[in-house]
Amino acid sequence: MTLCIMREPGADADVPLPDYATAGAAGADLRANLPDRGAILLPAGGRVLVPTGLRLAIPDGYEVQIRPRSGLALKHGVGLANAPGTIDSDYRGPLGVILMNMGTQDFTVTHGMRIAQMVVAPVLRADFRLVQALDDTARGEGGFGSTGSG
Numbered sequence: 001m002t003l004c005i006m007r008e009p010g011a012d013a014d015v016p017l018p019d020y021a022t023a024g025a026a027g028a029d030l031r032a033n034l035p036d037r038g039a040i041l042l043p044a045g046g047r048v049l050v051p052t053g054l055r056l057a058i059p060d061g062y063e064v065q066i067r068p069r070s071g072l073a074l075k076h077g078v079g080l081a082n083a084p085g086t087i088d089s090d091y092r093g094p095l096g097v098i099l100m101n102m103g104t105q106d107f108t109v110t111h112g113m114r115i116a117q118m119v120v121a122p123v124l125r126a127d128f129r130l131v132q133a134l135d136d137t138a139r140g141e142g143g144f145g146s147t148g149s150g
Contacts, residue, residue: 003064003120004057008094011053012037015112018054027067027117030054030097032109040109047081047100050115058089058120065119066097072115077103080116089123 005017011033018028033053034040042048058064066085072078081100097116101107109115139146 001059001062001120003059006055006057008033008051008053008055010035011051012111015053018118025117027119029069029114030066030095030116030118032097032111032113032115034109034111037111039111042078042099042101042107042109044077044101044104044106047098048109049096050099050109052095052097052115054095055092056087056095057092058087060089061123062089063087063121063123065121067117067119069114069117076105076107077101078107084119087118 064087068079
């Protein structure tokens with residue numbers, strides 16, 4: 001499967017395209033591509049849209065999921081405000097990542113930094129049908145915490 005990528009006008013071509021860090025990686029790393037090759041301060045408790053300098057042409061029947069990087073989450077409390085974020089196959093605009101700082105210290109996003117990962121996934125579309133009753137299951141209406149703890 002091929003995913004076509006275009007750089008935004010003015011984006012730094014030296015920032016690598018998304019790539020898989022290891023042979024078994026499901027997600028390809030996305031990097032910050034910042035105007036003037038600067039930095040963005042992400043204050044504790046804050047959120048910011050970080051540009052990647054990219055646009056995607058996702059084939060019909062697929063989506064791209066934007067997911068947090070576990071290292072940023074563990075070491076700095078930095079994740080995504082909408083994890084996972086979904087990029088639809090018909091979107092052709094700029095690809096940005098909404099980072100959120102859940103940590104106690106300010107965090108600086110630097111030019112070229114790996115900020116998130118993207119996973120290409122197939123999409124199934126449902127046929128929604130209104131019915132008068134649903135089939136029974138062993139769980140039934142049991143909600144949050146209904147299956148016990150541990």
